Amino acid sequence: MKTVKLKAPAKVNYRLDVLRRRPDGYHDLRMIMQRIDLCDDVEITLSGNPGVRVTCGRDGVPDGPANIAWRAADALLAISGRGEGLDIAITKNIPVAAGLGGGSSDGATVLMGVNELLGLGLSDERLMEIGVKLGADVPFFIFKRTALAEGIGEKLTAVESMPPAWLVLVNPNLHVSTAWVYQNLQLTARNDDDIIPRFYGKVEDICAILANDLESVTIGKFPVIREIKERLLRAGACGSLMSGSGSTVFGLFVDGAGAKRAAERLAAESGWFVAAVKTL
Numbered sequence: 001m002k003t004v005k006l007k008a009p010a011k012v013n014y015r016l017d018v019l020r021r022r023p024d025g026y027h028d029l030r031m032i033m034q035r036i037d038l039c040d041d042v043e044i045t046l047s048g049n050p051g052v053r054v055t056c057g058r059d060g061v062p063d064g065p066a067n068i069a070w071r072a073a074d075a076l077l078a079i080s081g082r083g084e085g086l087d088i089a090i091t092k093n094i095p096v097a098a099g100l101g102g103g104s105s106d107g108a109t110v111l112m113g114v115n116e117l118l119g120l121g122l123s124d125e126r127l128m129e130i131g132v133k134l135g136a137d138v139p140f141f142i143f144k145r146t147a148l149a150e151g152i153g154e155k156l157t158a159v160e161s162m163p164p165a166w167l168v169l170v171n172p173n174l175h176v177s178t179a180w181v182y183q184n185l186q187l188t189a190r191n192d193d194d195i196i197p198r199f200y201g202k203v204e205d206i207c208a209i210l211a212n213d214l215e216s217v218t219i220g221k222f223p224v225i226r227e228i229k230e231r232l233l234r235a236g237a238c239g240s241l242m243s244g245s246g247s248t249v250f251g252l253f254v255d256g257a258g259a260k261r262a263a264e265r266l267a268a269e270s271g272w273f274v275a276a277v278k279t280l
């Protein structure tokens with residue numbers, strides 16, 4: 001029995017601009033996306049038993065075909081034309097419906113893992129084309145670099161110079177529906193010519209671009225997000241922002257010791273999910 005064991009990392013958005021609503025119902029976005037070392041564990045085993053089976057065992061995450069990992073595996077099995085099956089076990093460490101892209105990352109990791117396991121030889125570009133049909137953030141996790149993401153998130157340009165940083169993630173155990181956030185977003189006219197820099201020298205340069213158009217929508221429903229942002233700044237972060245559609249908030253730190261101290265303090269003061277992580 002052939003098995004691969006893989007890490008599926010989370011992401012944060014250093015920047016999320018919603019540029020316009022599109023006729024197809026999606027939105028054109030402009031994001032700066034960064035992978036971090038908080039990971040789900042994904043184990044994929046080739047089986048003689050045809051079909052795909054996904055087990056996850058986490059409340060709020062479906063086990064069967066509704067799991068994005070299931071759909072990723074099924075898509076590649078169909079392309080391969082082979083009669084084998086795949087057993088996928090996911091250990092979720094990334095908070096769910098939290099703006100950290102956990103489901104998309106699991107899906108991307110399964111695409112890359114099954115490509116390897118079945119020896120399909122598909123290029124990353126081809127995997128990204130398959131991936132965007134599963135979720136707008138899937139191609140970013142196949143791209144594997146810090147990225148400027150445009151379109152619905154699938155047009156990716158590498159940001160080569162992003163400095164490494166420490167982050168403290170805080171999630172107040174609130175699940176946020178991304179669809180709900182976009183439905184409640186009041187789009188304001190914005191000048192999409194204002195440039196996001198491509199080059200960054202130090203962590204403070206990242207703090208200078210932090211902005212998320214979805215933040216005020218989620219804060220409107222969950223004001224605790226604003227409180228967490230303020231508490232991260234008081235704990236020593238040089239900037240703080242909600243990631244994606246929330247509800248995770250991150251604080252940026254220039255050094256690991258400061259991040260770990262802040263994480264310990266916030267964990268002791270609250271019942272929230274708190275983690276000190278590093279950029280990948």
Ligand code: ATP
Pocket residue numbers: 060061062066067068069090095096097098099100101102103104106107135177178244245246
């Ligand atoms: P999105 O912006 O795509 O909603 P997110 O990072 O906020 O992403 P995810 O943790 O990816 O949130 O989960 C979003 C929803 O996707 C969950 O409510 C869950 O039911 C569903 N889902 C399907 N497969 C997975 C998976 N492998 N891991 C987590 N959630 C999954």
